[in-house]
Amino acid sequence: MEIGQLLSSRTRYMSASEIRELLRWATVDVISFGGGMPDPSTFPVEDIAKIVSYVLEAYPHKALQYGPTEGIYELRQEIAKFSETRGIKAQAENIIITVGSQEALELLGRVFINPGDVVITENPTYLAALQAWRVYEPRLVGIPMDENGMAVEILEERVKQLKAEGARIKFIYTIPTAQNPTGLTMSQDRRKYLLEVAERYDLLVVEDDPYSYFLFEPIQVSPIKALDKTDRVIYLSTASKIFAPGLRLGWVIASEEVVRWFNLAKQSLNLNTSNLVQYIFLEGLRRNVVLKNLPNVRDLYKRKRDAMLAALETYMPHGVSWTRPSGGMFIWVTAPPQIDTKELLKVAVTQYKVAFVPGHGFFVDQSVRNAMRLNFTYPTFEQINEGIRRLALALRGA
Amino acid sequence: MEIGQLLSSRTRYMSASEIRELLRWATVDVISFGGGMPDPSTFPVEDIAKIVSYVLEAYPHKALQYGPTEGIYELRQEIAKFSETRGIKAQAENIIITVGSQEALELLGRVFINPGDVVITENPTYLAALQAWRVYEPRLVGIPMDENGMAVEILEERVKQLKAEGARIKFIYTIPTAQNPTGLTMSQDRRKYLLEVAERYDLLVVEDDPYSYFLFEPIQVSPIKALDKTDRVIYLSTASKIFAPGLRLGWVIASEEVVRWFNLAKQSLNLNTSNLVQYIFLEGLRRNVVLKNLPNVRDLYKRKRDAMLAALETYMPHGVSWTRPSGGMFIWVTAPPQIDTKELLKVAVTQYKVAFVPGHGFFVDQSVRNAMRLNFTYPTFEQINEGIRRLALALRGA
Structure with a gap:
């Protein structure tokens, strides 16, 4: 055939x-x-083995059952607490659990991108993000980088131009800390400046943050999400690098409205992230394994x-x-x-x-x-x- | 904002x-x-607890690592064997592991449906399948059912009409056994007839089969996929009902070409289904738990x-x-x-x-x-x- x-x-x-x-x-x-x-x-490995035994002993019927699309409530609470240590203020309601951060990238494309919409990224940026969005036919605009990360002055110039052209800018995507692929970290000043630009032009910012627990230098930076007073930052992170990628567990922190749309979109993708996996990570956080x-x-x-x-x-x-x-x-x-x-x-x-x-x-x-x-x-x-x-x-x- | x-x-x-x-x-x-x-x-529960202990002892570094998008090879082999007991001949290469069957429904929409393309289903049919496809804007054509399942004569009439109109029919979707929502099962004769129609008009058939292990009556039916000589049936099944839905593990059996496209599409969705979950189900099959x-x-x-x-x-x-x-x-x-x-x-x-x-x-x-x-x-x-x-x-x- x-x-x-x-x-x-x-x-x-x-x-x-x-x-x-x-x-x-x-x-x-x-x-x-x-x-x-x-x-x-x-x-x-040993911690996970102990955790799984406990989970299957303590609440097997929940861990092996279907669950809510947005994720287990206790895990969302625990991630909110975990994020607080990095200055991010969030409630469980601001969090949705995803099948790795990759699913969050897909949700961004699905919920926001119409053909021709502008997505602004660092250039170079994470290859698999570009790949996830290409099926939605965005116009990708790349901003050059230097040792302090995305050149935010150039960003502002480009945003101004794009707005003047009448382009529909959907979001600015950045991996500000230990960026993939360059390993470079955006300075704190630039983070503030980026957020100012986003506020000035009323834009969403997507902060992809898998690596900030792996800073090798004493650089003082906070997540952009921690600076966000106007709920315009959509923050992505993952258990893959700080726990184990075999779980396929990531999360998004955003406004309740964004979480609601991601929830609707995720229902059709896979109903929910594995409950068993969610309970494992929940216990991992509770026991301070991470x-x-x-x-x-x-x-x-x-x-x-x-x-x-x-x-x-x-x-x-x-x-x-x-x-x-x-x-x-x-x-x-x-x-x-x-x-x-x-x-x-x-x-x-x-x-x-x-x-x-x-x-x-x-x-x-x-x-x-x-x-x-x-x-x-x-x-x-x-x-x-x-x-x-x-x-x-x-x-x-x- | x-x-x-x-x-x-x-x-x-x-x-x-x-x-x-x-x-x-x-x-x-x-x-x-x-x-x-x-x-x-x-x-x-007890089997799963034993299995997880074993998996984390025997191959922790594989179970907790990233894996290939199409799934772990040994699991694909084991599912091929498992399917053989139901008359389905498949190789590992014909199988892709998904995050529940729901992801397979998404992959079908993503890989096949352009706006206006026809998808034919039983009427009524599985609500979440319709929901998964709606974002791709298909023209949904419903075929009525009676106690013997989809009215295949009416199906043939409709296909003839649609072809005459120049409609692009992408696939016929059926849940032939213990259908959701009606619980009805398509007779063996109708299964053969449906496949003949598909062959005559060169159509793909999607057979969604979560329930065939739960037939309560001595009805003699085989999966449509077991009758398929021309590689036109895409078969979906899941561990959710025969093992545990908390794993979020499903699979597709199809031609290698379809598996290749699903693989490409799945990369952007979530890279791969949880390896840990895949190893659990692999051992579940090997130990005959199911x-x-x-x-x-x-x-x-x-x-x-x-x-x-x-x-x-x-x-x-x-x-x-x-x-x-x-x-x-x-x-x-x-x-x-x-x-x-x-x-x-x-x-x-x-x-x-x-x-x-x-x-x-x-x-x-x-x-x-x-x-x-x-x-x-x-x-x-x-x-x-x-x-x-x-x-x-x-x-x-x-």
Whole structure:
């Protein structure tokens, strides 16, 4: 039977994620800096085992049953408390539980984006966010970054222009802390400025915050959501990096109205996030597993970052530059301009046995072709050193 | 901040599911026949507790890590084997794991439906399927049913007409066994006939099959997918009714090409279904927990159905009729034509303390207003008797 003729027109925007394709290679003899996986040694396995026993003993009928679309009330309360430690004031009613942060990205597209609507992002930004929204046909506008994050003055100029053109701006998307893919962190001043711009032009801000527990430097920043007095920030976070990605549990903190729309949209997507998984994370928060483990994990990742920076310093040829990430999971490498990293990847994987994510897909217009993203959390220290050595050889050979 | 002006136009198709709203009432003193929840006493709690201990001991780093979008390979293999017992021939490559069957419904809409495309369903059909697709703006065409399921002769007539009009038919959606909401089962002859129609007009068939393990009568039917020689049946099923809905785990069996498209679409929705949950169900299948428990569950549900049928017989006034479901979880009740069950519901809940799902939403055109769906699996025997007594009073008072 011929499927091609039956496909919806939006399937033309669905393309295989390079990151996901790369995950497949992680099993073979290739050293992979692709993906964005935590180091599995950081998973609180014993705590989770104890927690599951308790959950199945204490409230098995709730944990194994259907639940409300927005998530279990106690978990939403507990996340509100957890967020308070970072200065975010929220009630359970401001929170919806999602199947990872990825589902929150989908909900944003679904609830807000009509074809031609403007979405403003850092450029580069998280590839899978762009991918999630493309089926809704937004006009993506990228704002350049420097070591202090999104260039907010340029943002304001662009917003002014766009408004003058009559463009419908739906939201500004930012990963202000330890950004994916660059590892850079937006300064506190810029956070305030960004929020001022949003207020001045009455715009929504989406703050995607998976990494702020992994700042390796003593940078003083607060979540933009913590500065938000006018309920215009939609804040996303996830258990994937601070607990375990195998749960697929994320959350959104926003105004009750936004939560209500996300709730309606989520009903059709999957009814609700696994109750069992929600109870596991609830107990994880109650027992302080997350905050207890964080210092060790942060220290491990800092050392891995440092190992990768040192290896880059040691092996990379002249003309290659990279960011010094203040936190998170990635280093962003820029090769000499004549190198196309998509081409390089083929050679790197087949001949040099090392993988990375080419930078193209992180740009709203795929305009930059000589960049790549390297993950330093998943590989071992040995793999980091050896992999960077191989990557340098591949670059020298290119 | 004003959200209304920022919403996408598709939000107009997002309305609160009456079923989900009803789930909220289940906690108070109202006896609820709404929802479609299994009896929690059927959850294999001890088996699951043992399984989780084992999973976290045997492969914690896989269970708590990210995984491939299509699902864990071993689980896909095990589901292929499990399906073979019902005559379905499939390889792991034909299977994708979803966040409940609800996600599969979303994937169908996303991958296949353009505005105006025709989707053919039984009328009435599963409310949440209609809801999932409405954002994609299909033209829904409903085919009436009788005690032998969808009237396939009428289906053929309608397909012929639609083709003559030049309509783009995307798929025929059926719940052939113990249908939601009617509880009726399509005869084997009709299954063959339906597949012949699909072959003659080169159409896809979507077979949604959550209930076929809960047939209470010795009806000899095979899944339509088991009869499919031309790879045109997309088969959906779920662990929710045979294991536990709290996992949120479903699956699709289809051609490799369809699985590939669903895989691409799912990446943006949530990257992958929880690995932990997948490993739990994998072990559940390997240890035969599902098939071991089924006879008891089936027996319990049969007795609950019989209790509800007996109560209907005892209490219902003249002019009220109902289906005698061959399996599944629901009885479909038709009130006298002057009664609007949406209106009735308000009175039933507030004055008589009993809830149900009004039938309107199960029809593609909301044309029938005097029907309702009653769930008999979740309430206790006592609640079944008392709830039907109350419902009869409400109907007499209406």
